[in-house]
Each structure stands twice: as C-alpha cells, then as structure tokens.
Amino acid sequence: MNHDRIVMDDTMTFNAKFVKHEVKPMIENANFAKTLLSKEEESCILQFGTIMRYHRGQVIFSESDTADRIYYIKEGYVRIFRVTPYGKKVTVGSIRSPGQLMGLAETLYRGDRTCFASAINEVTLVVVRNPQFMDLLVKYPAIAIKASITLAIRMREAEQIIEEIACFQVSGRLAMFLVKMAKRMGVETPRGTKINFRLTHEEIAYMIGTTRQNVTSLLNVFKEENSIAIEDKELYILDFDKLNNWIV
Numbered sequence: 001m002n003h004d005r006i007v008m009d010d011t012m013t014f015n016a017k018f019v020k021h022e023v024k025p026m027i028e029n030a031n032f033a034k035t036l037l038s039k040e041e042e043s044c045i046l047q048f049g050t051i052m053r054y055h056r057g058q059v060i061f062s063e064s065d066t067a068d069r070i071y072y073i074k075e076g077y078v079r080i081f082r083v084t085p086y087g088k089k090v091t092v093g094s095i096r097s098p099g100q101l102m103g104l105a106e107t108l109y110r111g112d113r114t115c116f117a118s119a120i121n122e123v124t125l126v127v128v129r130n131p132q133f134m135d136l137l138v139k140y141p142a143i144a145i146k147a148s149i150t151l152a153i154r155m156r157e158a159e160q161i162i163e164e165i166a167c168f169q170v171s172g173r174l175a176m177f178l179v180k181m182a183k184r185m186g187v188e189t190p191r192g193t194k195i196n197f198r199l200t201h202e203e204i205a206y207m208i209g210t211t212r213q214n215v216t217s218l219l220n221v222f223k224e225e226n227s228i229a230i231e232d233k234e235l236y237i238l239d240f241d242k243l244n245n246w247i248v
Contacts, residue, residue: 045072067113074125079203081117091206101150169248172247172248175222178243181197186237193240227243
C-alpha cells in the first residue's frame with residue numbers, strides 16, 4: 001500500500017515517508033502509578049466520603065459548578081472535557097482511571113469548575129466534600145503528597161497535549177493515542193494487544209482534536225497495513241512498530 005501522500009480534511013496534506021522513532025509516552029502514563037492511591041489510602045478516603053454511581057455518558061460535574069468536593073475513582077473511567085462556543089466537545093487531559101483523584105485544582109482554591117466530567121462507562125466514585133477533604137489531608141499526609149504529585153503531573157500533561165496538537169498531524173496523534181491506551185489498558189491475547197476499553201470513533205476524535213470521519217478513515221488505513229485489527233468492536237494492536245512510524 002502506498003503511504004507517500006494521504007490527505008485528511010482538517011490536517012492538510014502530509015508525507016508518509018516516515019522516520020521511525022520510539023513513541024514518547026504521555027507524562028500521565030509515564031508517572032501513572034504515582035497518582036494511584038493504595039488500598040490503605042482508599043480505605044481512608046471511604047471513611048470521609050460517600051459512594052456515588054454514574055452510568056455511561058452521565059455528567060458528573062459541569063463547567064461553572066461550584067467546586068466544593070473532590071472525587072476518588074473507585075471503578076470505571078472518566079473523561080474531562082470542555083465545550084467550544086460551536087458546541088464541540090474537546091477532551092482536556094487524559095482519561096481518569098480507577099485509583100485516581102479528580103476535581104482537585106478548583107476544589108483546593110475554591111473556584112468554579114472550568115470543565116465537564118462524564119462517565120465513559122459504569123463509574124463508581126467516592127465523593128468527599130471540601131471540609132472533610134481538608135481534614136483528610138491533615139490526618140493523612142501521604143494522601144496530601146499524592147494529591148500534590150497528581151496536580152503537578154496533570155499540569156505537565158496539559159502542556160504536552162498542547163505540544164502534541166501543535167506538532168503532530170492527526171495520523172500521528174491517533175497512533176500515539178492507540179499506543180498509550182494499549183500501554184495503560186492493554187491486555188495481551190493470542191491475537192495481539194487488546195485495548196480493554198471501548199470508545200466510539202467520535203469519542204476518540206474528541207480526545208485527539210479531530211473529526212469522527214478522520215478517525216474512521218485513519219483506522220481503516222491502520223487496518224490495511226496490519227498495524228491494528230478490529231473484531232467484534234474490539235481493537236487489537238498487531239504491530240507497535242508500524243504505529244510508531246506514524247508518529248512524526
């Protein structure tokens with residue numbers, strides 16, 4: 001298959017005589033373990049909070065809401081996004097995962113929410129109101145340190161996302177996204193590395209800053225070159241080297 005010239009509607013034209021290099025992991029992925037609470041720390045959070053459950057697509061908090069609580073993700077995955085004046089949802093940061101805190105920044109400085117959060121699948125959260133969270137941080141300094149590390153990592157992550165959008169074409173951003181998802185949520189199978197997480201093409205488009213049509217077209221290109229396979233709506237990475245070749 002000839003990759004020398006491919007045109008996508010919002011990326012202009014790019015050359016596909018690629019220089020191979022290793023993908024640079026997103027900071028959130030590289031330091032992912034540093035943001036996770038231990039089972040003991042989770043037990044402490046449970047003492048101070050309330051369990052709440054959300055269904056797929058349900059909004060957890062909205063832009064301009066008063067930030068008077070933090071959330072600990074016990075089960076499921078959460079997307080953080082903003083809505084443009086034209087109504088387009090743009091994902092901010094990476095997917096929030098089980099074991100992580102979210103909603104920290106605005107709660108700590110007592111501002112309003114600047115983003116939306118919605119459940120990607122069935123989500124169970126521990127919700128801790130601000131006064132109780134302050135008590136928690138005083139009583140358990142290890143959790144306070146982990147919260148600080150989480151904020152620092154996410155600040156760096158936000159900078160890197162801007163860099164990726166500015167420096168990488170859509171093909172590279174999609175390939176990078178798939179590699180990151182596989183490293184973070186991949187399950188090894190005889191078929192290949194299965195991304196143990198289902199997203200629609202539209203949801204992927206939100207996360208990499210493009211259109212659903214572009215995601216569909218590029219996934220078909222990746223399938224044709226046998227770098228990925230999609231079977232029964234499950235996505236498998238067959239060849240990481242081929243995907244890395246798109247990241248230029």
